[in-house]
Amino acid sequence: MLFNSLSFIVFLVIVLLLYYSKFLNWTNKKRMLLLASYVFYGLWNPPLVILLWISTLVDWTAGKKLAIEDNQRKRKMWLLLSMVVNLGFLAFFKYGNFLLENFTALVNTMGIEFEALPMDIILPMGISFYTFQTMSYTIDMYKGKIEPARTFLDFALYVTFFPQLVAGPIVRAKDLITQFYEEKRATANQFFWGVFLLTIGLFQKVVMADTLLSSTSDYVFGSDKLLHGVDAWIGTLAFSGQIFFDFAGYSTCAIGIALMLGIILPDNFRYPYASLGFSDLWSRWHISLSSWLKDYLYIPLGGNRHGITRMYVALMLTMLLGGLWHGAAWTFMVWGGLHGTYLILEKLQKQYLPFKITKWNGIFLAFITFSCVNITWVFFRAREFDTAWNMIKSMFYMQTNGEKILGSFEILKVSLVVGILFICHWLMRNTSMKAVSLKTNPIILGVFWAFMLFLIIISQGSGEQFIYFQF
């Protein structure tokens, strides 16, 4: 089920009515939330709920055993079981076709004639998100960092909690399970703020991403022509804006909906397009994934504890796998590799060419960072290397006679939207929406709220899927 759909409005109203009804006690409310979460997921493809159940059962059992088991070898076996099941699902459902295609290509280059039958595997929505979430529980249990969930219900709800089930934020057990132990009710202000966040999130998705930017981005990246530099840049900027509004929109909706239930989810985006460099970017973009990768991949790979070279290798591997997490294609690996390279270059610059960031050079640095990020988005969006390479050549005017495919209005529209987006991120980078709202006159906030709601309604979002659902 999508947040930007009529069925979700009905679903949410029913859930809220039951959640705040007096005839259910806290345990029954949690049971209702769990059932609602399965319905939320199952309305997309009912049989795939079984994967959620298996993942839940395996990690619940592994967590319970890890809590009482002292034998290191057995502890490792329980951890391994969780890893094999979760990563096995991911490998089969998400990377099955990719692995088969590459295996076929490899044996064919070796002169062996082999043609694999297509597997037609359905990618379960949000599998990358919930497997990472459940794995974090088992790994933290193995490391003795957290207490086991008190009840199976609490754990199942942690794995399946519908607001963040399919596209995050990827929440750690210590931050969410403990919230289920005692009855939660949103205060009036929390509830209204949750509604406001839901409105902002839907506005970002329906109006900014789907209505204003997606058509330009789709048109440019879907073109089979060699493009003029301006068109290539505008298409890339449109995607840059689209993916931010799409994904940040989902996270904002998720945080808002959870808050309406009195549950607090962590921020996932903090104005990333005004980042001063790439370390800063990854502390602002998809924060829950980057912190997951840091804690469960980069640090176990050695982090910065074994010298500079090992650190760079760990960094690059983390970013490459982070790229692959987004999708089963080599273009995503290149995207991750570029980010890894940026991070390494930034560390080298800080070591050999340090300079102080002031308010004067800050915006310039943010602009450079944003421009470099845009180059990586080309590989993220393009389905083929040829498309990506042609776009890059056009963007750097390495090819003459590129074709103009965008009209003046489209160029103006994308430039304005993405320009305002960048300026807003710059102005907001050291503050928060909550802080700004607190200072805003309630009438002005109300008018702004009405403006967003009105645009959402007249945009008539017909349930466009969120981009990150495919990851």
Added chain:
Amino acid sequence: MNLKQSLIIGITLCILGTIGWEIYWRSKGYYPDLDNNEALFAVQRNRVKRALDSDIIIVGSSRIHFDIQLDVWKQETGIKPIQLAYPGATPLPVFHDLVNHTDFVGTIIVGVTPGLFFSSTSTEKRAYRSANDKVEYFHNRTYAQRLNHLLSIPLQESLAFISDADGVDAIKLQFLLEGIQFGNRIEGNDFPPFPNFADISLDRNLRMTEKTARDTSFARLIKNVWSFKSTPETPPREMSKDSVMELFVKDAKIFQERGGKLVLLRCPSTGYYRKKEENFYCRDEFWDELVKQSGAKGYHFEDYKQLKDLDCPEWSHLSGEDADFFTAEIAKIMMNDNTIPIKLKTN
């Protein structure tokens, strides 16, 4: 921060704005109507699962969609057909789906609009892809999509501004913005305006608007679209007789061998289309050959004196009134031939 106050202001202003938006579009002549989209198609396609041997399914392009009026058909025969025709599309993917993915053994009436029927068998071509997308949507639709469609119906039926229409009829913000053009950076789109000229109901009965039937200057807008950069002498851009014949005949045989009854129907055309069809899809090479090879019973409007001179206001489809007449007459003809099943009226 007084969020409650802000929320009340927000909701109040939003409701006022939405009412104003609705009034504005109604003042421009828009009225609530349904979108003829894949979700509406899927609901009818789903009915095939419960269809009886006595049921009738209609597949085809826009001509049979406009020209067969479901209620009139029911009045004549006692059976309301399942309407699976789709404008601008070839019937091949829908027919292929019915033959290969259902066990339906009733009657299928295939509308043959030569330019679309003999266009292509490839999903790379628009006319084939368009129908194929609807079939794929039906097979892949989620329960959430079904629910969304169900919930959207009362809104579509009550509010004029809820519309998926694009082009000159666009109301959706994205399509309104796409219509804004200035400067001459790229070659302008000189495709003529293509207004909506039919209304659809929940059972997918499509009927030409009165305005199209009566207002010749409005009908001229549609004619401009049909004849855009083309004359009756201009060869069709997509034409594929052999592969179409092969695919259709293969499916027709499978369907008939399992007991299904297949009927081909050629609905009227006039003016530009009639001439074009005579020039490039001559009857003996296309229609007669199709009827012969498929083994289906064929009905061509030219063969019946009461049907052959019907006028199409925009060359391709009958007005609502003429469609009622055409439906009643063709149903009678088919009943007389024992081609279609009838349910005896009990009252």
